[in-house]
Amino acid sequence: MKIGIPKEIKDQEGRVAMTPAGVQALLAQGHTVVVESDAGLGAGFTNQQYQMAGAKLVPVAQAWDVDLVVKVKEPLPAEYPYLDTQMVFTFFHLAGVTPSLTEALLAKGTTAIAYETLEDGHGRLPILAPMSAIAGNMATLMGAYYLARFNQGKGLQLGKVLGKPHGKVVVVGDGVVGQHAAQVACGMGAQVWVAGIDAGFMASIKAKVLPEANFFLSSPENLSQHIADADLVVGAVLCRGALAPKIITEAMIQSMTTGSVVVDVSIDQGGCIATSKPTSHSHPVFIEHGVVHYCVTNMPGAYPRTATVALEDATLPYTVAIAALGKAGLMSDQRFAKAVNVMDGKITCKAVAEALGMMDVWAG
């Protein structure tokens, strides 16, 4: 099979979908790999390293003119002309981005295999998880940075000063993003509150991962109460494949004090904060009701060296499997049945079809 690795074009996105070591692993299976020139530079991998690994360097159009494209972020409008009947294995977040991407995939007959809905045998999300860990760590760091006075924050430093704790952090969602954001905040010494929906699960992560954090059930009343006096709120909710529920309302944001910060990590699925809108690394924040909003949709792109290696650790076994199966074998393999979101002009993920109001083209 011919596999293509295009250069990522999202704002300030330095990740690349495959390292030279990954290229070698695919060549060893008898496949051909073409890499767009300069695709790896942002993550520290040179063209020469890819050539020495056995890849052919090509212009952008040839990186897409293959059987299987492996990418990091969803195709942007400038990339739609390259969509065809190939398989594309990447983050799509179809429920959270403009319907134009789904429309282009349907019209071209592209097979969209989404990292974010690929489940392992235990029902976990093995490709989303490493990116969520990086974004979770970063959420608290960015929150602390934007609390600084020179960033229009309230001038509060999160954490302990000579043993006395400062700052309240509320993390909404207790999965991978939420646990990492809370761990960093606890490490700084802030007062940390985590909202989840399953009391048993919260008890187990308090015991195993976050002994210093406080937990509460995510009801509208509890969220209103905890968010009103929070200095930093991290939105970390996920309903798989679907648009994120806006459980943090505009009234909750209005109740926060001026110069507080919210980081909506769930923004790639539309965001869980009513006042959120997508931002970029070049323009990461805006202010609404006096609250600084950070809503960058490709947060791990800020740390491309770490994120590229972590992503490939997760994707490579699946890329090898897809290349061996081919398009015809995808839907009958339980690893990929949930990961395929669009195929042969139909939406194959019900949550995506519902979120976009496109049940007429759902394959079910």
Ligand SMILES: NC(=O)c1ccc[n+]([C@@H]2O[C@H](COP(=O)([O-])OP(=O)(O)OC[C@H]3O[C@@H](n4cnc5c(N)ncnc54)[C@H](O)[C@@H]3O)[C@@H](O)[C@H]2O)c1
């Ligand atoms: N912006 C970025 O660059 C970036 C990077 C990585 C991940 N993400 C996104 O972050 C989000 C979270 O990812 P994750 O890996 O932590 O998912 P996850 O599945 O590990 O965790 C999601 C959590 O949300 C909880 N949840 C669901 N409904 C809730 C509610 N009403 N109240 C409170 N909690 C609720 C679930 O119990 C679960 O623990 C996803 O949308 C993911 O795509 C964004």
